[in-house]
Amino acid sequence: MVRADGGVRSLADLAGRPVAMGANGSGVxxxxxxxxxxxxxxxxxxxxxxxxxxxxxxxxxxxxxxxSGGTPRRR
Incomplete structure (x- = not known):
């Protein structure tokens, strides 16, 4: 996910930028x-x-x- 106003339009645009890549040890x-x-x-x-x-x-x-993962189930 990227911000619409962030200027990222491709994977290559993320070179050198900070990216949240999930919790330590997670599948993501x-x-x-x-x-x-x-x-x-x-x-x-x-x-x-x-x-x-x-x-x-x-x-x-x-x-x-x-x-990556599921979404909370709505009740």
């Missing part, structure tokens, strides 16, 4: 690390929980966040 961290390595795009990885990552994106502290 493994996926994110492999994705950027395979694409040869070095990023400034930040290991954040989803809520922290969303707040960081809103506050312009990261330029993107990667996340």
């Amino acid at each position: 961290t493994v996926f994110s690390t492999r994705l950027f390595a395979r694409a040869a795009v070095p990023v400034a990885a930040r290991n954040l929980l989803l809520g922290e990552a969303i707040n960081a994106l809103v506050a312009h502290e990261v330029d993107a966040l990667l996340w």
Whole structure:
């Protein structure tokens, strides 16, 4: 996920930028690390929980966040 006003339009645009890549040891961290390595795009990885990552994106502290998983079930 990226901000609409952030200027990121491709994976390559994230080179050198801070990216929230999931909590330490999570599946999204493994996926994110492999994705950027395979694409040869070095990023400034930040290991954040989803809520922290969303707040960081809103506050312009990261330029993107990667996340995978389910959504809470509505009751």
